[in-house]
Amino acid sequence: MGKIKNIVLIGAGNVATHLAFAFENAGLQILQVYSRTLSSAKTLANELYTDYTINITDVNPGADLYIISISDDVIYTMVGDLKLKNQLVVHTSGSVTMDAINPVSENVGVFYPLQTFSKSKKVDFKNIPICIEANNEENTKLLISLAENISSNVNRIDSEERKILHLAAVFACNFPNLMYTVSENILKGKNLDFNLLRPLIIETASKVQKMDPGDAQTGPARRGDEKIMKQHLEMLKDYPGFEMLYKLISSEIQKY
């Protein structure tokens, strides 16, 4: 059993881009970047000083590993077009089962970095949990050893567990971000600066790095301060959506 030395990226979005640089920094070679979008393929390939293609039939057949990092819907349609000789193929999606890429190869797996990526913001992979699954033990070990090049937080997670993780990640990431948006909107209505809340936001996330979120809960709903909650609902009268959120979330807090 060899080691993975070179990689073809199928996709050039946020996840593919961040992974590519992490692999490159770890001494691995990105042989080629494929993307349907010429500008994306070209941009990433140029940054990596490597080859690119926009034709799925021109994908380099000589890599040790193919990483499919494209939106979920496209995974299902593209697996029919990608022709390989049973090399190891993984996808990076939180919500697609491993089986979905069975048509591409007999050696398949998942390489799911549990993080939120934006093009403009660098991330340090070292602490990012990487969730690994593969069709057999040999491939699992290959992927774990690859992941350990870039992260010290590598986990075996099967497709069922990954679905749960992905759902929990929506609550841990996407939904808090909506709360930030709401708070910004409330401030905007009175010309107050969102900067006033930024230290609070980072401290709130920072607290639960060690504490249990249940123990970290504060605020009027936690205290059962009905007077303040009534005052807040009164203030939200002009924002019916926010008012509903306030009621529902407060009642969930009070359940604990």
Add this chain to the structure above:
Amino acid sequence: MGKIKNIVLIGAGNVATHLAFAFENAGLQILQVYSRTLSSAKTLANELYTDYTINITDVNPGADLYIISISDDVIYTMVGDLKLKNQLVVHTSGSVTMDAINPVSENVGVFYPLQTFSKSKKVDFKNIPICIEANNEENTKLLISLAENISSNVNRIDSEERKILHLAAVFACNFPNLMYTVSENILKGKNLDFNLLRPLIIETASKVQKMDPGDAQTGPARRGDEKIMKQHLEMLKDYPGFEMLYKLISSEIQKY
């Protein structure tokens, strides 16, 4: 006009404790700690090598500033008992107006640090926004200059603005924390470790330190990925509260 050199703390909870150490580090003197709870008064006073009392009538009358840092409800009841000679008195609450402490003194103000405090976690005051209000310009300047000893983020915020800030802070802090709790519960149901989500939580908060939260939004609701959202709702069937949250928050995300 002098400078504030020594302080009596009315209250010995999280905010009082964190403020006390910040002031002490800045070279100010805490003359006395008052708390209705003997153990709280004693603990904090001992840590500060200072005096304490549990009798409101024994509060030291010789301080430059009195900081009332007790729960909102208790502020209203205790203002009748605190007898002072018109020294400067402030409270630290986000949701109580300045007028509430008028009965105590002719010189009143608010000293509101916009942060979430836990006893067990140290905080660096330097970046904490401190919101200042006072009954006149002289007192405002005294409080601003005091605040600048411990923070480089000092703001003039009146009682109306502070109410808005406090409401926005509920969305920026208390509600994201409930989302963390939900995500932890979802994982627990399948024996998955909350540690897997911690890096995601801190990165999500970290992103909006520079970005606008609207631009940072990701996830199935943002992408309009109905298939995943349906799958998630299916998975939440056994948690009716979480299912409601998922629906409502997703629909708010889709409004933007």
